[in-house]
Amino acid sequence: MSDEALGRTSAEDRQAVAELKSVMENKSTEKKGKLEEFPSVSIEAGMQKYVLIQASDPSTGDSKYLVRGLCSARYHVHAANPTVVKLMAQGVEADIPGGGRIELDERSRYIKVYGYSVSYGQPQVCHLICITLYMYILLLTCL
Numbered sequence: 001m002s003d004e005a006l007g008r009t010s011a012e013d014r015q016a017v018a019e020l021k022s023v024m025e026n027k028s029t030e031k032k033g034k035l036e037e038f039p040s041v042s043i044e045a046g047m048q049k050y051v052l053i054q055a056s057d058p059s060t061g062d063s064k065y066l067v068r069g070l071c072s073a074r075y076h077v078h079a080a081n082p083t084v085v086k087l088m089a090q091g092v093e094a095d096i097p098g099g100g101r102i103e104l105d106e107r108s109r110y111i112k113v114y115g116y117s118v119s120y121g122q123p124q125v126c127h128l129i130c131i132t133l134y135m136y137i138l139l140l141t142c143l
Contacts, residue, residue, distance in 0.1 A: 013075040043069035051099035098126035
């Protein structure tokens with residue numbers, strides 16, 4: 001059975017991760033970062049791969065966590081890439097401490113955060129931060 005069939009990282013995924021890490025290492029501080037333009041949580045209803053992104057604005061010293069999930073993401077890098085590219089273009093530094101999977105049913109207010117990312121790892125804090133941010137946003141929408 002192939003690595004992909006077993007849910008393991010493919011050569012294509014490893015290459016995409018290497019390219020994204022390369023972009024992240026080329027830290028640009030020419031433009032001022034704008035962390036407020038990036039919502040803390042951007043996930044979709046359904047089952048998806050997610051990453052936790054730690055964004056830091058070197059011009060202000062501000063930082064925040066961003067949770068990004070996409071149902072269409074074949075690999076975790078696909079969930080990370082759009083946001084990391086935008087962050088870097090604004091002069092904001094990005095690090096991805098880990099990821100996993102999210103299952104979200106908004107109607108029943110059910111969320112399950114589990115698993116790990118082969119490429120980025122998954123410290124337990126990733127799931128805790130992800131759930132905390134989502135629950136905070138859910139509470140704000142209920143008030």
